[in-house]
Amino acid sequence: MRIAVCIKRVPDTETRVRIAADGVAMDENGVKFIVGPYDEYAVEEALQRRDKAGGGEVVAIALGPDAAQETIRSALAMGADRGVLLKADRIPADALAVAKALAAELRDGGYDLVLFGKMAVDDYHHAVGPMTAELLGLPCVTAVSKLELEGGKGTAEREIEGGMEVVEFALPAVLTAEKGLNTPRYPALKGIMAAKKKPIEVKPAALGETRVAVTALGLPAERKAGRILGEGAEVVPELVRLLRTEAKVL
Amino acid sequence: MANVLAVTEQRDGALRKTSREVVWAARQLADAMGGTVDALVMAASGVDAAGAKLGEVGADRVLVAEDASFAKYSPDGYAGTVAGVAKAGGYGAVLVAATAAGKDLAPRIAARLDAPLASDVTGVGIEGGKVAATRPVYAGKAIQQLRVDAPLAVVSLRPNAFAPGSAAKAGAVSKATAVAASRVTVREGKAAEQGRLDVAEASVVVSGGRGLKGPEHFALIEGLAKALGGAVGASRAVVDAGWRPHAEQVGQTGKTVSPQLYVAVGISGAIQHLAGMRTAKVIVAINKDKDAPIFQVADYGIVGDLFEILPRLTEEIAKARAG
Numbered sequence: 409m410r411i412a413v414c415i416k417r418v419p420d421t422e423t424r425v426r427i428a429a430d431g432v433a434m435d436e437n438g439v440k441f442i443v444g445p446y447d448e449y450a451v452e453e454a455l456q457r458r459d460k461a462g463g464g465e466v467v468a469i470a471l472g473p474d475a476a477q478e479t480i481r482s483a484l485a486m487g488a489d490r491g492v493l494l495k496a497d498r499i500p501a502d503a504l505a506v507a508k509a510l511a512a513e514l515r516d517g518g519y520d521l522v523l524f525g526k527m528a529v530d531d532y533h534h535a536v537g538p539m540t541a542e543l544l545g546l547p548c549v550t551a552v553s554k555l556e557l558e559g560g561k562g563t564a565e566r567e568i569e570g571g572m573e574v575v576e577f578a579l580p581a582v583l584t585a586e587k588g589l590n591t592p593r594y595p596a597l598k599g600i601m602a603a604k605k606k607p608i609e610v611k612p613a614a615l616g617e618t619r620v621a622v623t624a625l626g627l628p629a630e631r632k633a634g635r636i637l638g639e640g641a642e643v644v645p646e647l648v649r650l651l652r653t654e655a656k657v658l
Numbered sequence: 659m660a661n662v663l664a665v666t667e668q669r670d671g672a673l674r675k676t677s678r679e680v681v682w683a684a685r686q687l688a689d690a691m692g693g694t695v696d697a698l699v700m701a702a703s704g705v706d707a708a709g710a711k712l713g714e715v716g717a718d719r720v721l722v723a724e725d726a727s728f729a730k731y732s733p734d735g736y737a738g739t740v741a742g743v744a745k746a747g748g749y750g751a752v753l754v755a756a757t758a759a760g761k762d763l764a765p766r767i768a769a770r771l772d773a774p775l776a777s778d779v780t781g782v783g784i785e786g787g788k789v790a791a792t793r794p795v796y797a798g799k800a801i802q803q804l805r806v807d808a809p810l811a812v813v814s815l816r817p818n819a820f821a822p823g824s825a826a827k828a829g830a831v832s833k834a835t836a837v838a839a840s841r842v843t844v845r846e847g848k849a850a851e852q853g854r855l856d857v858a859e860a861s862v863v864v865s866g867g868r869g870l871k872g873p874e875h876f877a878l879i880e881g882l883a884k885a886l887g888g889a890v891g892a893s894r895a896v897v898d899a900g901w902r903p904h905a906e907q908v909g910q911t912g913k914t915v916s917p918q919l920y921v922a923v924g925i926s927g928a929i930q931h932l933a934g935m936r937t938a939k940v941i942v943a944i945n946k947d948k949d950a951p952i953f954q955v956a957d958y959g960i961v962g963d964l965f966e967i968l969p970r971l972t973e974e975i976a977k978a979r980a981g
Contacts, residue, residue: 414712421910421930425799434800445911501804502764502774528909533797534756535765535778538733541937542769547841548733550762553904564846567905568758569856574760579840587904597930619774624803628794631936636948636959641970643960647942650958655940656794657862657919657979658886 411454412514413488413523414540415447416499417472417479418530425627431624433498440582441475443482448592449585452524453508455487457557457592465489466518467580469513471613472499484603485595488518491526491606494613502620507539515544519580526551528585534584542581549575553586609624659691660750660809665740665767666710666715668701669760671729673710675860676755677817682822683782683815684753685716690784691750694718695827695873698743698834700736702729707925715822715827721834730844731759738837744771749810751789756814757859760905764814767777772911779936781915784824787815797910817859818916828955851953855889857906857914862888862921865908866896867931869945869964873901878968879923885917885975890936893925902924909934924964927952 419425419434420442426435439641443451454466468483470476481493489553508552514522519568522544524537534550541548553572554565557579564583595603637643652658664684666677677697686693697717701709707722723739736759744752746769752767754760756778768775776782781792789811795802857863864886865877876890882888892902894909908915910930920938925931927943927950935941935957943956944964953959960967 419796421797422928423796423799425796426930427800429974434796451687453666501802503777504768504772506773507765507769519925523870529797532793532914533775535764535768535775535777536901537763538765539769542737542766548766549842553760566728566758568731569859574845576843581842583757587907617804619808620776621805621807622802623790625795625803626801626803628798628936629799631941631957634941634943634953634956634959636953636961638960640960640962643962644912644967644970644974647958647960648969648978650942651919651942652978655957657940658975 409458409460409521410519411458411521411523412467412469412471412517412519413450413454413483415451415479415483415511416444417441417470417476418444418528421445421529427625427627435623441479443479444528444587446527446587449587449589450523450525451483451486451488452590452592453585457521462506463603467492469494469510471496471509473497476605477608480608482595484606485599486593487599489606491608492606493610495610496613498614500615500618500620502540502618503533503535505615505618507543509615510536510540511543513538514612521579524582524584526586531629535584535630538586539560544582546580546582547577548582549577550584551569551586552583553588555583556587583585597647659839660691660913661748662695663744663747663752664697665752665754665841666697666699667755667757668705670707671701673699676757677687678690678715678822679817679820679903680815681712682715683820685825687751687782693750696721696747698723700728700739700836702726707831709827713827714824715976716825716827718827719831720829720831722831723834723836725836725838727838727840730847732840732844733766733842733972734840735761736763736840737770738839740767741770742837743834749909752812753812754812754814755848756816761815764812768812771810771812773812776804776806776807776810777970778816779813779815780816782813782820791951794937797914797930798936799933816916822878830928842860857889857891858907858915858919860889861884861917862892862919863908863915863917864888864923865891865893866919866923867925868895870896876902882968882972882975884920885972893931922952922956923968926950927954968981
């Protein structure tokens with residue numbers, strides 16, 4: 409089974425965001441970068457599917473700066489076979505431009521399955537996976553939390569508000585991974601050593617024109633300082649009174 | 659001059675609340691561009707598009723595309739239908755709610771129309787003749803301003819971020835062409851408990867964390883949520899521990915919520931959790947540790963034993979709402 413897994417280099421979720429001098433980007437000084445948490449589910453699923461099929465190849469693809477080679481290296485350490493870096497100085501805010509560059513790389517790859525995380529925890533687009541599927545003309549199921557594959561067909565479960573949907577599709581297909589799909593493995597030392605010898609192909613990302621401009625990045629307005637009303641259950645009536653008369657949310 | 663297409667969403671034949679938010683936002687955008695608003699309803703036959711009174715929130719026309727396969731969300735069918743209508747209509751923007759279905763649909767529409775996407779926005783307007791949007795990034799730790807440099811923009815709107823006002827427009831209903839193609843088949847969904855609200859859409863959210871000490875005590879959270887008519891949320895710690903489903907997780911690797919009222923119970927307030935709920939209008943925190951970071955963002959805090967405070971609070975809220 410040939411599987412591509414598209415991953416993104418993102419800031420660690422515990423990062424405190426500071427704004428860079430240009431006023432449109434995050435200050436990356438001292439920031440730790442990780443593989444997108446949802447992308448890790450995609451990588452794990454790819455590895456399990458390859459191994460269950462008894463062979464094939466898992467290719468980890470990232471679009472981003474040179475430093476994204478480290479992100480790819482993490483996927484290789486988990487067990488992916490090789491990597492491709494689509495090099496771009498900056499990951500554009502235009503998700504469709506990113507999807508076009510990925511689609512160009514994937515189009516003639518002969519993949520049975522293309523996996524993404526359901527979203528990146530930095531830009532929150534939820535978009536590049538389904539966009540790439542559309543550009544490739546492939547079936548796509550997003551936010552998959554349970555997956556069965558059998559004889560070229562698949563059944564996936566995805567969460568909707570207040571329930572689950574069960575979706576059937578045929579391979580090749582594009583899927584985006586939700587938390588709960590599996591439990592991503594930690595790379596073993598052996599995997600980390602082996603990853604150093606695995607190939608990463610670097611080529612320019614075919615981004616084309618980017619048509620979404622970030623005009624400003626700012627910190628959210630500070631919430632006005634709240635107050636602790638007191639201790640224990642006896643404060644409850646006062647809280648209810650304030651919610652009703654001051655906050656007016658009851 | 660450009661018109662705006664507002665894509666509504668129905669389930670089981672009833673339009674969802676976000677539909678009015680999308681039409682209202684479309685109205686504001688259309689007024690800024692000097693255009694009109696078309697609201698698109700995709701459904702199996704029999705949806706009461708006129709009864710939904712979309713004219714009240716600003717729809718000049720209501721276009722109804724009916725197909726038997728549209729009873730449930732049909733990714734390819736909906737995307738094809740919206741793209742078809744959008745191509746025919748000369749629109750400057752297509753607006754969708756960033757619900758579970760909308761998050762799936764909006765990127766597909768954008769790809770089919772070769773139009774850039776601004777996703778999950780909390781504000782949208784026109785600057786220098788172009789669509790501009792405000793959106794939280796890094797789960798709300800920063801706010802990004804975008805400008806779409808294209809004649810057509812697809813924009814998905816965060817639920818609850820746009821409060822519909824009133825605009826008396828005609829809302830005349832007419833037919834649109836349904837495209838019923840599908841590469842995937844959505845089989846019958848598994849409905850959760852009847853009437854259960856989703857954390858991302860509810861106007862009140864009551865979330866529990868480690869302080870609950872065990873999954874069995876979430877009955878206290880459910881009781882308070884019920885008394886408030888709200889949804890149940892959870893911290894990452896309790897989801898990772900398997901106490902609660904991921905669907906309820908609030909935070910950077912869960913859902914980002916903007917309810918009118920957010921009650922955090924037994925949640926210390928890790929940075930990734932705060933990121934997910936800091937845009938709530940009013941925050942209440944109940945925690946035994948007075949130094950917990952959650953109190954720094956809470957409008958009202960009570961320090962103490964949640965096992966004493968919650969039953970009392972549930973009781974008082976029920977009384978207040980009944981009275």
